[in-house]
Amino acid sequence: xxxxxxxxxxxxxxxxxxxxxxxxxxxxxxxxxxxxxxxxxxxxxxxxxxxxxxxxxxxxxxxxxxxxxxxxxxxxxxxxxxxxxxxxxxxxxxxxxxxxxxxxxxxxxxxxxxxxxxxxxxxxxxxxxxxxxxxxxxxxxxxxxxxxxxxxxxxxxxxxxxxxxxxxxxxxxxxxxxxxxxxxxxxxxxxxxxxxxxxxxxxxxxxxxxxxxxxxxxxxxxxxxxxxxxxxxxxxxxxxxxxxxxxxxxxxxxxxxxxxxxxxxxxxxxxxxxxxxxxxxxxxxxxxxxxxxxxxxxxxxxxxxxxxxxxxxxxxxxxxxxxxxxxxxxxxxxxxxxxxxxxxxxxxxxxxxxxxxxxx
Amino acid sequence: xxxxxxxxxxxxxxxxxxxxxxxxxxxxxxxxxxxxxxxxxxxxxxxxxxxxxxxxxxxxxxxxxxxxxxxxxxxxxxxxxxxxxxxxxxxxxxxxxxxxxxxxxxxxxxxxxxxxxxxxxxxxxxxxxxxxxxxxxxxxxxxxxxxxxxxxxxxxxxxxxxxxxxxxxxxxxxxxxxxxxxxxxxxxxxxxxxxxxxxxxxxxxxxxxxxxxxxxxxxxxxxxxxxxxxxxxxxxxxxxxxxxxxxxxxxxxxxxxxxxxxx
Numbered sequence: 001x002x003x004x005x006x007x008x009x010x011x012x013x014x015x016x017x018x019x020x021x022x023x024x025x026x027x028x029x030x031x032x033x034x035x036x037x038x039x040x041x042x043x044x045x046x047x048x049x050x051x052x053x054x055x056x057x058x059x060x061x062x063x064x065x066x067x068x069x070x071x072x073x074x075x076x077x078x079x080x081x082x083x084x085x086x087x088x089x090x091x092x093x094x095x096x097x098x099x100x101x102x103x104x105x106x107x108x109x110x111x112x113x114x115x116x117x118x119x120x121x122x123x124x125x126x127x128x129x130x131x132x133x134x135x136x137x138x139x140x141x142x143x144x145x146x147x148x149x150x151x152x153x154x155x156x157x158x159x160x161x162x163x164x165x166x167x168x169x170x171x172x173x174x175x176x177x178x179x180x181x182x183x184x185x186x187x188x189x190x191x192x193x194x195x196x197x198x199x200x201x202x203x204x205x206x207x208x209x210x211x212x213x214x215x216x217x218x219x220x221x222x223x224x225x226x227x228x229x230x231x232x233x234x235x236x237x238x239x240x241x242x243x244x245x246x247x248x249x250x251x252x253x254x255x256x257x258x259x260x261x262x263x264x265x266x267x268x269x270x271x272x273x274x275x276x277x278x279x280x281x282x283x284x285x286x287x288x289x290x291x292x293x294x295x296x297x298x299x300x301x302x303x304x305x306x307x308x309x310x311x312x313x314x315x316x317x318x319x320x321x322x323x324x325x326x327x328x329x330x331x332x333x334x335x336x337x338x339x340x341x342x343x344x345x346x347x348x349x350x351x352x353x354x355x356x357x358x359x360x
Numbered sequence: 361x362x363x364x365x366x367x368x369x370x371x372x373x374x375x376x377x378x379x380x381x382x383x384x385x386x387x388x389x390x391x392x393x394x395x396x397x398x399x400x401x402x403x404x405x406x407x408x409x410x411x412x413x414x415x416x417x418x419x420x421x422x423x424x425x426x427x428x429x430x431x432x433x434x435x436x437x438x439x440x441x442x443x444x445x446x447x448x449x450x451x452x453x454x455x456x457x458x459x460x461x462x463x464x465x466x467x468x469x470x471x472x473x474x475x476x477x478x479x480x481x482x483x484x485x486x487x488x489x490x491x492x493x494x495x496x497x498x499x500x501x502x503x504x505x506x507x508x509x510x511x512x513x514x515x516x517x518x519x520x521x522x523x524x525x526x527x528x529x530x531x532x533x534x535x536x537x538x539x540x541x542x543x544x545x546x547x548x549x550x551x552x553x554x555x556x557x558x559x560x561x562x563x564x565x566x567x568x569x570x571x572x573x574x575x576x577x578x579x580x581x582x583x584x585x586x587x588x589x590x591x592x593x594x595x596x597x598x599x600x601x602x603x604x605x606x607x608x609x610x611x612x613x614x615x616x617x618x619x620x621x622x623x
Contacts, residue, residue: 015470107448232468240462242449246442250409251515252435252463297450300468 018301021294025308029089032315036085039323042076052077079214087212087276088318088332089311090220092283094273096310097228098266099284100291100303104242105262106168112285113270115175116263119279120182121152122271126204126278127186131193141204142216146275152182153267157260166259206331207280209318216276223272227265228307234258235299242297282336283310283317286344293347313340361422361437361518362387363408363547368417370400370407377403379571380417385564387518390541390548392558392579395568396592401551402443404568405523408549409440421519435463439515441508441522453499453507454492457483460514482513486540501528509537513544522550526557555596555609559583567591580607589614 037049044052048069055064056078063069098113106115114120125148129141139147159174160166190201231238237258240248245255270284291306317335324330363385370378378400385391393401406412408419410426419426421437429437439460451459460482461475483489488506491499496507505525512520522541526534534554538561541548552558558565559579567575567582569591575582588596594611601608 235468236459236462236465239451239455240459243451243456243459246406246409246411246440247459249411249431250435250438250440250442251459252430252432254431292450296452296455298455 015301018295018305022304022308025305025312028312029308029315032312032319033082033085033089036315036319037077037081039319040076040081041327042072044073044077048073049077053082083214083217084209084212085315085318087209087217087220088314090217090224091207091209091273091277091280092287092310092312092314092317093307094220094224094227094269094310095280095284095314096287096291096306097224097231097303098270098273099286099310100288100299100306101227101231101238101262101266102284103288104238104299105259105266106172107242107244108168108172109289110285111172113266113273114179114279114281114284115172116267116270117152117156117175117178117182118149118267118270119274120179120186121155122146122149122274123186123205123279124148124152124182124189127189127193127201130197130200130204131189142275145204145278146271148182149271149274150267152178153263153271157263157267165256166263171263203331204278206333207278207336208329208331208333209277210322210329212276220272220276223269224307227269228303230261230265231299231303235303238299238303239297242299278333280314280333280336282333282340283314286340287313290344290347361547362420363519363549364420365404365408366418366420368404368407368419369415370403370412371415372403372412376415377571378407378568381568381571381573382417383566383573383576385547385549387547388545389564390550390562392562392565393549393551393568394553394555394558394565394591399568399591400571401568402523403571405440405442405521405549405551408519408521409438409442410434432463435515435517437517438519438521439512439517441505441512441520441525443523443527449497451496452492453488453494453496453503454479454483456496456507457492457510457514460511460516463515478516479510479514482510485513486510487536502530502533505529505533505537509540518547520544520546520548522548524551524553526552526554555583555588555611559607559609583607583609 034046034050034053037053038044038046051063052069052074055061095113099111102111102113102115103109122145125144126141129139129144134140156171156174156178157166159178160171162170190198237248237253240251240253241255241258248255287310288302288306291302291309295301295305314332314336317339318332320339321330321332321335365381365383368378368381369376381404383391393404395401403412407414408426410431413427426434426438457479458471458475461471461478465475483492486506486509488503488510491503491507496504499507520541525537529537534557538557542561550562562579564577565579565582566573567587574591575587585596585598588594593614595614597610599608599610
């Protein structure tokens with residue numbers, strides 16, 4: 001074997017590690033779906049949960065018609081627990097993906113999905129509906145949140161644009177400034193509304209997937225699928241972009257166009273997630289970093305791990321949110337930060353993180 | 361592949377930084393772009409790798425208008441070692457070199473053996489095989505420059521653009537880098553500050569001052585003491601190099617106005 005061949009094979013373990021991580025996360029995702037189906041007031045065992053889920057997915061399973069499962073169990077798992085777990089998964093995956101894309105496109109490790117003002121825009125939309133009532137506002141809560149999210153993202157984009165160019169620093173600063181303004185609006189509406197509304201507002205702002213239904217899943221899942229496919233197809237361009245605008249240009253990436261496409265993708269994806277699950281924090285910031293620590297900064301490996309990692313993390317967080325203080329539910333955003341922050345800090349302090357930009 | 365800059369003007373923030381410059385480089389020849397700081401060298405180069413769109417004039421690569429080619433097609437013709445270090449990322453040195461394959465690849469998937477072999481060969485060419493698995497951000501200035509040159513080689517383009525490639529390099533690697541570039545045999549444009557490197561390693565020199573081309577041609581004809589005094593405001597004495605016999609410039613301050621530039 002020549003030295004050159006040896007060099008190439010020596011680099012293979014990294015991609016093997018990425019494949020192994022991806023596989024492990026997939027198994028974990030399926031495991032959490034089954035376990036969360038077996039968790040709640042209506043008694044369902046893990047085996048029964050598995051039967052119900054597979055029975056709905058695959059046709060002709062004998063246990064669906066032999067009377068071994070009650071319709072109450074079936075309802076609990078299929079109508080209530082599964083959609084909320086899957087929504088948590090879709091939200092985690094979507095926020096992780098949007099976070100990874102934002103970090104690449106503004107080249108800033110502090111970037112996260114809400115940088116575009118999306119969450120504060122959604123917050124204003126949702127709070128308007130909560131304070132005025134859905135009928136008076138003419139919007140559903142989700143519709144208003146989605147509209148607010150997109151309006152904020154468009155405003156940030158237009159503010160950051162100058163001479164047809166969207167510069168990363170202007171984007172970050174416009175996002176932060178507009179975000180503060182919108183948060184002030186939300187705070188004002190919250191403080192001046194009836195006390196009974198404050199709880200609903202807080203629940204939305206902290207994020208929750210408790211009321212998930214199957215139809216609610218459609219939009220975030222579709223947005224996730226489309227943006228994920230787009231990001232994977234352009235993952236080499238993302239690698240070039242994270243080095244620098246000039247470098248990316250010299251490598252054949254039309255930087256301005258690509259950045260605009262990414263911004264649209266991030267805004268739609270984040271808006272779709274926030275509209276149904278509220279402003280779940282932390283996962284979009286941290287899942288991409290954890291993924292980089294695990295498999296490196298190449299987006300072809302990093303994106304699948306970040307997406308699956310975000311999904312698993314948020315599904316697990318939702319499971320914790322509804323069991324830790326049962327029968328009371330803890331808002332999922334509190335769990336993600338309370339569990340995620342120490343975990344991330346521990347990971348960051350470990351030696352391997354120095355290879356993933358933590359030395360800067 | 362022939363590179364021709366025709367009547368090129370570039371404006372930045374309303375100011376004309378490059379003013380009606382025309383020059384050409386024949387296939388496989390090397391052009392040194394000289395001039396004091398702020399004379400428009402980098403700006404001119406940036407319009408050759410499609411960062412600054414010209415206000416007027418054209419850049420032709422192999423006869424085609426570079427700014428009418430697609431971004432990818434252009435990146436298959438012109439490779440760049442720019443000044444932008446780009447150290448704010450987490451890629452390994454090998455991953456940075458592999459970026460050179462981006463204009464040649466499509467979609468999602470593993471790199472082909474040919475792509476990997478091109479990167480390995482480029483690393484070998486710049487004597488940086490042992491740097492491959494280190495984080496790029498932790499390399500020294502000279503090591504980074506080796507990797508960036510390897511990336512440009514991996515890009516496998518007929519035209520190579522270098523923006524002050526010897527900045528921050530020790531003298532050994534300055535000579536080594538220029539020799540590597542000369543051995544590549546590509547159509548090359550390099551912005552340089554060192555007149556001696558320019559005269560030794562380049563076939564042609566172009567001298568810019570205030571965005572205008574003030575001289576263009578063979579180094580021996582162009583780099584006269586008068587022109588150097590005029591463009592750089594230093595005194596240059598041409599002496600034969602004691603070891604190689606080639607022309608060497610000994611620089612000293614101008615007597616009449618040591619600091620003030622002669623206009």
